[in-house]
Amino acid sequence: MTDATSAPVAETDPHADQLRLLEALLFASAAPLDEASIAQRLPEGSDVAALVAELGEHYRGRGVNLVRIAGGWTLRTAPDLGPRLKLEQSVTRKLSRAAIETLAIVAYHQPVTRGEIEEIRGVVVSSGTLDVLMEAGWIAPKGRRETPGRPVTWVTTDQFLAHFGLADRRDLPGIDELRAAGLVGPRPEFVLSEQALPGEATADDEDEDEEDEPLYDEEGPAER
Amino acid sequence: MTDATSAPVAETDPHADQLRLLEALLFASAAPLDEASIAQRLPEGSDVAALVAELGEHYRGRGVNLVRIAGGWTLRTAPDLGPRLKLEQSVTRKLSRAAIETLAIVAYHQPVTRGEIEEIRGVVVSSGTLDVLMEAGWIAPKGRRETPGRPVTWVTTDQFLAHFGLADRRDLPGIDELRAAGLVGPRPEFVLSEQALPGEATADDEDEDEEDEPLYDEEGPAER
């Protein structure tokens, strides 16, 4: 292995020396170097073009190539390797609440347009939300609704089924099953409060089952 | 002359392919790459150590060398060419004797407290000295010594290793000899600052140097 202070091998050979210097120059320079700038830094009388050609030959087919860019020479990683220099790293993320709900609505109501999702959720669906779900591979656009504006409709994918361990999207439990499982609470009730009138005793049991009583029996209700 | 899109020569040879990729990785990375980071990006089962050794051999004696820096591998211009590159040098101001000594003490004795630096130098460390070294990115505070006063300890950084071309802290010049001579490691038996004369105030302050701290791997200081 070389170490930082390894002695130059080619000290005595002027040609090899120039080649080393050229290599170091091109490596360390932040911008491509044109031949004039190179010539300035090489020993007097160096044949810059020949040196560049020789160095280019040396790097041919390697992981790094000598290329001509913007009128100058520079070393660049080989273009075919570009994609392989990236490191794909998986990160586990939590899906936002909005995204989970949107996914659920697509699952239950598919095919569904964005407008319909918004109507069901009662809030605007941000485009990022659908993007995230699409990026996760769980929803996909499928056709358009033949209504004004021809909106895209969304469906869930096979990947969605696979992720959630479902054989078919009809396997999703219905709303009543969800209710039975406690995943949907009981329907809330709204009753007009009898307490609305102060000072009035409330009649507590409501059977409001009459008013069309047919009969009038003689004695009136007791006055108060 | 090669051109930017020259086809890789070695597409079919896995070994040559790995070597090309390693070369491109080391060229492209702004920081030294350790073997684990390299392995992440090379095909499964690549022999990273062997590939690195082979590439290092290839670059031996060239204008650019493969060197081990701060625990990783990176390419650097050959040190003998430095003055001839006439590149813009990052101007490093000349450090004062105090700063150089302090840097050496942090490097060889780390983790070390300010009190310990003062004990070795026999003089108070001005705050400017540590500032200058920290500003250069060469030293950093790291944790506190669990002794009275819980003084901050100082260590050198990867940037320090990179600047001085060191593979790691054990690579510091002469550290093994100094350790063997007892000049790095356990403290001397008697510390002058503690030898207060009768009626003479000690020169300092908090001696946060004590006795039981684990940083020196050798036997503890003798009792006085």
Place this chain on the structure above:
Amino acid sequence: MSESEPFELAQPPAPASAELVVDLEGYEGPIDMLLTLAREQKVDLTKISILQLADQYLAFIAAARRLRLEIAADYLVMAAWLAYLKSRLLLPEPAPLDEPSGAELAAALAHQLQRLEAMQQAGARLMARPQLGRDVFARGAPEGLPRVLKPIYQVTLYDLLRAYGDQRQRKEQSVLHIEPPELYSMDDALQRLGRLLGRVPEWRTLMSFLPPSLRGGLVERSAVAATFAASLELARAGKLQLRQDSAFGPIYIRSLPESP
């Protein structure tokens, strides 16, 4: 104290000649000065004569005082300590039991000198190394190694169903269904009064015309109000008569015979 500015020429001070040159500038403290003096003995520091060194230092300080140079306190502390050490080294032991011997103190000082010298040399060796950006250069324009983060979302079927359930429930709660209140309308009262009136030629209380099944509350009160309003309407139409004997007393009604 005597530490100079962080940046200066890294020139070590010229070796002070013990005889004449008295210059306190340029030392990094008394230990540094001692080390400089020790180097004058031109022997291995491990074989240094501490006694000789103490004499040199004391002579130096004495010379400085003669010249009325300002001497920092820590130099004087060191001088005092060296004088003490010298006496310990010259006088035969026994020393007090709880104190180190003169020889031990001298060894400690020698060790400290060696250690400082080692650090000074280490610093010099560090600075002599090829330095990045001065002697060696990194790649000028590294392309960089991008990291592409591939998110893996952690959602379970339970999360999905729960979210749907919550959403449905919220939706139900957010649409307020108000049951129409049951009130006894004036139309109801008009019909009922009209139907019953023909049968009651004599005075009867208004309340007795209320439907029998009311059990108080809002419905009954609305029935009272509606029936009263209906009775006024019918009175205006000349179909019945109203009578109240006293304020807040019961209201009586009776039908009027059909106009001839």
